[in-house]
Amino acid sequence: xxxxKVWKRVIIFTVILVLIFLAVVLLVRFTPxxxxxxxxxxxxxxxxxxxxxxxxxxxxxxREAKAFYDSAMIxxxxxxxxxxxxxxxxxxxxxxxxxxxxxxxxxxxSKNNVTDLHIYLKQKIDNLNNIADQIDKRFTSYPLSAEVWxxxxxxxxxxxxxxVAYRKGQYAEAKIKIADSELLLTESYEKATNHLKExxxxxxxxKKWADRTIRESRQNQSYSIIIDxxxxxxxxxxxGIKKYEYHVELGKNWVGDKRVKGDKATPEGMYKIVKKFGSxxxxxxxxxxxxxxxxxxxxxxxxxxxxxxxxxxxxIGNLIEIHGDGxxxxxxxxxxxxxxxxxxxxxxxxxxxxxPVTIIGSMVNLDQLLD
Amino acid sequence: MKxxxxxxxxxxxxxxxLSSCGKxxxxxxxxxxxxxxxxxxxxxxxxxxxxxxxxxxxxxAVVADITAKESKLFKNFKGETAKLANVLTLANTxxxxxxxxxxxxxxxxANLLTGIKTVIEENVKxxxxxxxxxxxxxxxxxxxxxxxxxxxxxxxxxxxxxxGSFMDALNKVKAAKEKAEGLNAEVKExxxxxxxxx
Numbered sequence: 001x002x003x004x005k006v007w008k009r010v011i012i013f014t015v016i017l018v019l020i021f022l023a024v025v026l027l028v029r030f031t032p033x034x035x036x037x038x039x040x041x042x043x044x045x046x047x048x049x050x051x052x053x054x055x056x057x058x059x060x061x062x063r064e065a066k067a068f069y070d071s072a073m074i075x076x077x078x079x080x081x082x083x084x085x086x087x088x089x090x091x092x093x094x095x096x097x098x099x100x101x102x103x104x105x106x107x108x109x110s111k112n113n114v115t116d117l118h119i120y121l122k123q124k125i126d127n128l129n130n131i132a133d134q135i136d137k138r139f140t141s142y143p144l145s146a147e148v149w150x151x152x153x154x155x156x157x158x159x160x161x162x163x164v165a166y167r168k169g170q171y172a173e174a175k176i177k178i179a180d181s182e183l184l185l186t187e188s189y190e191k192a193t194n195h196l197k198e199x200x201x202x203x204x205x206x207k208k209w210a211d212r213t214i215r216e217s218r219q220n221q222s223y224s225i226i227i228d229x230x231x232x233x234x235x236x237x238x239x240g241i242k243k244y245e246y247h248v249e250l251g252k253n254w255v256g257d258k259r260v261k262g263d264k265a266t267p268e269g270m271y272k273i274v275k276k277f278g279s280x281x282x283x284x285x286x287x288x289x290x291x292x293x294x295x296x297x298x299x300x301x302x303x304x305x306x307x308x309x310x311x312x313x314x315x316i317g318n319l320i321e322i323h324g325d326g327x328x329x330x331x332x333x334x335x336x337x338x339x340x341x342x343x344x345x346x347x348x349x350x351x352x353x354x355x356p357v358t359i360i361g362s363m364v365n366l367d368q369l370l371d
Numbered sequence: 372m373k374x375x376x377x378x379x380x381x382x383x384x385x386x387x388x389l390s391s392c393g394k395x396x397x398x399x400x401x402x403x404x405x406x407x408x409x410x411x412x413x414x415x416x417x418x419x420x421x422x423x424x425x426x427x428x429x430x431x432a433v434v435a436d437i438t439a440k441e442s443k444l445f446k447n448f449k450g451e452t453a454k455l456a457n458v459l460t461l462a463n464t465x466x467x468x469x470x471x472x473x474x475x476x477x478x479x480x481a482n483l484l485t486g487i488k489t490v491i492e493e494n495v496k497x498x499x500x501x502x503x504x505x506x507x508x509x510x511x512x513x514x515x516x517x518x519x520x521x522x523x524x525x526x527x528x529x530x531x532x533x534x535g536s537f538m539d540a541l542n543k544v545k546a547a548k549e550k551a552e553g554l555n556a557e558v559k560e561x562x563x564x565x566x567x568x569x
Binding site: 024027033034036039040043046047050051069073076077079080084087136140146149150152153154156157160161163164165168170173329330 | 424428442524547
């Protein structure tokens with residue numbers, strides 16, 4: 001009887017255990033499973049995107065991927081609070097999938113952007129270095145304003161900073177710097193080039209004057225002088241053939257014609273030597289005075305006064321000479337043309353009163369110059 | 372009858388214990404998060420970004436594991452608690468590394484700032500010696516303008532340094548130094564050509 005009772009208890013206990021086991025198995029088997037793998041995949045994709053610097057080079061997609069991942073985690077935790085049988089992980093899976101997709105896109109775009117930026121920045125840096133070189137080459141002696149030179153300097157400095165950032169792989173920073181540098185350098189370069197183009201509008205006149213001077217030198221078998229202001233050259237012709245070529249220094253504001261006394265500009269036009277001053281007659285070693293202002297200059301001056309582009313109190317300049325004391329390397333005269341003492345010695349010896357002196361902006365046109 | 376009730380209670384207790392014996396290691400998660408925040412405050416994102424990203428990813432992985440376990444009937448967070456301890460240690464290391472790297476960058480920036488001042492001083496001394504001849508003097512004014520720009524960049528870099536933005540200061544002063552050295556070389560070349568002692 002006692003054994004039967006024990007057996008009965010064992011059987012009941014076993015049945016209860018089996019029922020509990022079955023209940024647990026059923027509960028576990030048929031309860032919704034969280035999308036663990038999908039979330040892990042999304043996390044790894046996000047991590048990959050981070051190592052590909054997507055947070056910098058594909059910001060929006062990366063942010064979206066991160067937000068979807070956070071939403072997946074929050075939803076998952078939220079679902080965990082429900083009774084095991086009533087959980088629904090569909091949203092979690094959806095957010096995780098979206099996060100993974102966005103993260104993969106972000107990583108891909110970031111990689112592409114980095115590659116593109118690498119190429120873009122290299123080209124921009126080369127291009128701007130080229131512009132900086134062109135500025136140095138063409139405008140070193142050009143009377144650009146101090147403000148323009150300041151902007152050029154600042155542009156060059158930013159270019160250097162962008163190069164440093166580029167070398168360190170900090171492309172986003174390099175891009176910002178290069179944009180600032182480009183603005184400063186291209187703007188200054190364009191401004192200077194436009195100024196130069198405007199100046200070269202007078203080229204047809206210059207060419208006409210130069211051709212006439214050389215032709216007359218040939219016809220008369222005499223000396224003639226042409227001053228090319230842009231290239232800073234004093235060209236001495238004999239019989240239409242260039243015999244000497246010297247470097248000259250001019251007035252600080254050499255671009256354009258002389259308009260008024262004290263404007264530190266060197267006049268442009270066809271002149272003649274009217275007086276020669278030996279070493280005891282000038283403080284500039286030796287000097288050749290030209291007939292500036294001639295009749296054309298006087299007419300132009302009067303017209304400017306009449307138009308009101310010059311004040312009524314303005315005075316026309318005079319005493320423009322080719323003289324010595326040059327070789328300083330800067331444009332320092334009041335509008336005269338300075339040679340070194342040894343060079344003026346030679347020119348002084350060969351020319352006479354009446355020798356033509358033609359002062360022009362340039363012997364070559366702008367296209368040739370820019371090439 | 373009494374025995375049956377006791378047995379039933381024992382079974383229920385066993386199930387209860389098995390299904391909820393592990394408690395979510397919230398304190399450890401908070402500690403790891405705080406350590407990562409401390410690393411961010413130590414500017415790990417600037418000085419050791421890869422390390423910071425790695426530790427953040429480790430924490431995300433552990434949190435995902437914990438959440439996965441929370442979904443289960445039977446929970447045990449022992450392994451995750453240990454992992455969180457590792458994340459905490461790692462985060463502290465990242466913060467320390469960020470500090471070390473920051474000090475290195477600070478020292479490098481300070482050295483460059485001192486070095487560039489010497490180059491600038493030398494430039495200032497050399498410029499008046501430039502010949503007023505054809506090769507040199509035409510560019511004196513521009514060199515002066517460029518020296519002034521370098522000066523301004525150094526002032527800016529010093530400002531960033533004083534503010535504690537050592538990485539930005541380093542980048543700026545590196546560029547300024549290259550520029551200053553370029554000018555220095557240019558000036559010395561002109562002086563050498565003109566056979567002027569410097």
